[in-house]
Amino acid sequence: MTDLYASRTNSTAAIMARNEDVVWNDGNYADALSAGQLNAYRRDGFLLIENVFTPEEVAALLEEVVRMSKDESIAGMDEAITEPGSDAVRSIFKVHALNASIGRLARDPRLIHVARQILGSEVYIHQSRANLKPGFTGKEFYWHSDFETWHVEDGMPKMRALSCSVLLTDNNECNGPLMLVPGSQMQFISCVGETPGEHYKQSLKKQQYGVPDPLTLSLLVEQGGIKTMQAKAGSVVFFDCNTMHGSSSNISPWPRSNVFMVYNSVENTLEQPKYGLVPRPEYIATRSDFSALEPLDSVNSQTPF
Amino acid sequence: MTDLYASRTNSTAAIMARNEDVVWNDGNYADALSAGQLNAYRRDGFLLIENVFTPEEVAALLEEVVRMSKDESIAGMDEAITEPGSDAVRSIFKVHALNASIGRLARDPRLIHVARQILGSEVYIHQSRANLKPGFTGKEFYWHSDFETWHVEDGMPKMRALSCSVLLTDNNECNGPLMLVPGSQMQFISCVGETPGEHYKQSLKKQQYGVPDPLTLSLLVEQGGIKTMQAKAGSVVFFDCNTMHGSSSNISPWPRSNVFMVYNSVENTLEQPKYGLVPRPEYIATRSDFSALEPLDSVNSQTPF
Numbered sequence: 001m002t003d004l005y006a007s008r009t010n011s012t013a014a015i016m017a018r019n020e021d022v023v024w025n026d027g028n029y030a031d032a033l034s035a036g037q038l039n040a041y042r043r044d045g046f047l048l049i050e051n052v053f054t055p056e057e058v059a060a061l062l063e064e065v066v067r068m069s070k071d072e073s074i075a076g077m078d079e080a081i082t083e084p085g086s087d088a089v090r091s092i093f094k095v096h097a098l099n100a101s102i103g104r105l106a107r108d109p110r111l112i113h114v115a116r117q118i119l120g121s122e123v124y125i126h127q128s129r130a131n132l133k134p135g136f137t138g139k140e141f142y143w144h145s146d147f148e149t150w151h152v153e154d155g156m157p158k159m160r161a162l163s164c165s166v167l168l169t170d171n172n173e174c175n176g177p178l179m180l181v182p183g184s185q186m187q188f189i190s191c192v193g194e195t196p197g198e199h200y201k202q203s204l205k206k207q208q209y210g211v212p213d214p215l216t217l218s219l220l221v222e223q224g225g226i227k228t229m230q231a232k233a234g235s236v237v238f239f240d241c242n243t244m245h246g247s248s249s250n251i252s253p254w255p256r257s258n259v260f261m262v263y264n265s266v267e268n269t270l271e272q273p274k275y276g277l278v279p280r281p282e283y284i285a286t287r288s289d290f291s292a293l294e295p296l297d298s299v300n301s302q303t304p305f
Numbered sequence: 306m307t308d309l310y311a312s313r314t315n316s317t318a319a320i321m322a323r324n325e326d327v328v329w330n331d332g333n334y335a336d337a338l339s340a341g342q343l344n345a346y347r348r349d350g351f352l353l354i355e356n357v358f359t360p361e362e363v364a365a366l367l368e369e370v371v372r373m374s375k376d377e378s379i380a381g382m383d384e385a386i387t388e389p390g391s392d393a394v395r396s397i398f399k400v401h402a403l404n405a406s407i408g409r410l411a412r413d414p415r416l417i418h419v420a421r422q423i424l425g426s427e428v429y430i431h432q433s434r435a436n437l438k439p440g441f442t443g444k445e446f447y448w449h450s451d452f453e454t455w456h457v458e459d460g461m462p463k464m465r466a467l468s469c470s471v472l473l474t475d476n477n478e479c480n481g482p483l484m485l486v487p488g489s490q491m492q493f494i495s496c497v498g499e500t501p502g503e504h505y506k507q508s509l510k511k512q513q514y515g516v517p518d519p520l521t522l523s524l525l526v527e528q529g530g531i532k533t534m535q536a537k538a539g540s541v542v543f544f545d546c547n548t549m550h551g552s553s554s555n556i557s558p559w560p561r562s563n564v565f566m567v568y569n570s571v572e573n574t575l576e577q578p579k580y581g582l583v584p585r586p587e588y589i590a591t592r593s594d595f596s597a598l599e600p601l602d603s604v605n606s607q608t609p610f
Contacts, residue, residue, distance in 0.1 A: 135519070135523075136519050136522070140445075140553075140554045140556055142556055143556060173478045173533050173535075174484060174531045174533065174553075176553065179479060179556075179557075214440070214441050214558065217441070217558055218440075218558040221557070221558050226479045226557060228478050228479065230478075246556050247556075248445075248479075248481065248553040248554045248555070248556060249445040249553045249554040250553070251445055251447055251448060251484075251551050251552075251553060252484075252526070252531060253519065253522055253523040253526050253527075
C-alpha cells in the first residue's frame with residue numbers, strides 16, 4: 001500500500017493534501033463542543049478554550065508538576081528531559097502514568113469528551129508530558145507537525161489524533177507562547193532527509209530531522225498567518241496532530257508550564273515505524289495498551305485532582 | 306573619584322539608584338516632543354512613535370541595508386557581525402559612516418531633535434548599526450542595559466545617551482520584537498564578574514559578561530512589567546541608555562530589521578574604559594571625533610534618503 005504521507009525519503013520537500021477529516025463523524029460522537037467551536041477547529045486546526053480549570057485546580061496541578069521536576073528520582077529517569085546544556089528538567093514524559101492527579105486529568109470530562117467528539121471514537125493517551133519552560137533560559141522549539149514524527153517514527157497511520165495543552169501558567173507575548181499556523185493541518189509537509197537511529201534522544205531537546213523547509217513554512221504562513229496562544233492559566237488549547245506549531249525562547253522571568261496530552265483514536269492505533277526504524281520507547285509513544293480511556297464520572301467525582 | 310556605577314568588580318550584584326536626570330534641562334533644549342511624550346519617556350525610559358517615516362522612505366532604507374548585508378566586501382569587514390554558527394550577517398556597525406543614506410538618517414530632524422531635546426545638548430553618534438534578525442533563525446538577545454557596557458568597556462561617564470531604533474520591518478509578537486522593562490532606567494544594575502580582554506568580539510554575538518542576575522531582573526519586572534515594541538515599519542523607538550531590554554528568538558518567516566543609532570551628549574564624551582580595559586574599536590564606540598552632528602535642514606532637504 002502506498003504511504004500517503006511519505007516523509008524523510010531523501011527526496012525534495014513536498015506539500016500533500018490531507019486525506020482525511022479534521023473533525024470525524026461530523027462531531028456527533030459526543031457533545032462537548034458547540035457547532036461554532038467545531039467549525040473553528042475544522043478550519044483553523046486548533047481551538048483555545050479559556051477558563052476551563054479553576055485557579056485552585058491549576059494551583060494543585062502546578063504544585064504536582066513543580067514537585068516532580070525537583071524530585072531527583074524523577075530527574076534520573078529516561079522520562080525526564082533536561083534543557084540543552086543544563087540540568088533543569090524541561091519535560092517529564094508519561095506524566096499521566098507517573099502521577100495520579102494527572103492521570104485523572106487525562107480522564108477529565110472537560111478534556112476527554114472534546115477529544116472523543118473531534119476524533120469520533122473512543123480515545124487513549126498516545127503521549128503525555130508536563131512541560132516546564134523556565135524563565136530566563138527557556139529555549140525555542142522550532143516549527144514542526146507532530147503527525148510527521150508520529151507517522152514516521154511511531155507508525156501512526158492517520159491524522160486522527162489531537163494534542164491538548166492545559167496551561168498551568170499565564171502565557172503572554174513575552175514567555176514564548178505556543179505559535180500555531182491556522183489552516184496548516186490541511187497540508188502534509190513531507191520533510192527532506194533521513195532519520196538516524198535513536199534520533200528521539202536528541203529531538204526531544206532540539207529538533208533536527210523532520211524539519212519543514214523555510215520555503216514551505218513561508219507558504220503556509222502566507223496562507224494562514226500565525227496565532228499565538230496567549231491566555232491565562234486554566235485555559236486549554238486543543239490542536240490537530242498535523243497543525244504546524246513552534247515556540248520562541250523565553251528570556252522573561254515568567255516560566256511557561258503546561259500539561260500536554262495526546263489523545264489518539266482507538267481506531268488509529270500504531271503500526272510499525274517507517275523505513276525499518278526501531279519503535280521509540282513506551283514513554284514517548286504508547287504501544288503496549290491501546291484500550292479506551294474511561295472518562296471520569298463528572299457527577300460523582302467532586303475533586304478530580 | 307568614586308565610580309557611582311561600578312560593575313563587574315567580582316562582588317555580588319547590586320542595585321544602585323540612578324544619579325542623573327532621564328530628560329535633561331527639563332526638555333527645553335529643543336521642541337520635537339510634547340510635554341506628554343517627555344513625561345512618558347521620563348517615567349518609562351522609552352517612547353514609541355509610530356508612522357515617523359513613510360513607506361517609501363522605509364523601502365529605500367531597507368533596500369540599502371539588505372544590499373549591504375549581501376555585499377561580500379562588507380561581510381568581510383570587522384563591522385559586519387554574523388549570526389552564531391552561520392555566515393548570515395546579523396549586524397553592520399558604523400553604518401551611518403558606511404552608507405550615505407543612513408548618514409543622512411542620523412541627521413534627520415525627526416530623530417536628532419528628539420535626541421537633542423532629551424539629552425539637553427548637542428549630540429553625536431556614539432554607535433550605529435543596521436540589525437537584520439533573519440526569519441527562522443534569528444537568535445535571542447538576552448537582557449542588558451547598554452549603559453552598563455558603555456560605562457565599563459567604553460568609559461562613558463554618565464547616563465546621558467539614548468538609543469533610537471528605526472523599524473524597517475513590521476515588528477509583531479512573533480518575530481522577536483524589542484522588549485523593554487519600563488522604569489528600569491532609574492536603577493543601575495551592577496553585574497557580577499570580570500570582563501576578559503577583547504570580550505566585545507563574542508558579546509556582539511552572544512552576551513556573556515555584564516549580564517544582570519535573574520533575581521534582579523525579576524525585581525525589575527515585578528516593578529515595571531515588560532513592554533514589547535510591536536509596531537509597523539517606519540515607527541521609531543527611543544530608549545534611555547540604561548533601560549533594561551532584550552529580545553526573543555525569531556522562528557517566524559518574517560525578518561526583523563532596524564537601523565539602530567546611539568546619540569550621546571557632547572557633554573558626556575568617552576573617558577578611558579574601567580579596570581584598565583583596552584578601548585573597543587572605533588566602529589563600536591566612537592572615540593576619534595566627538596563633534597556635534599549637524600541636523601539636516603528640514604526645509605531645504607526634500608529627499609533625505
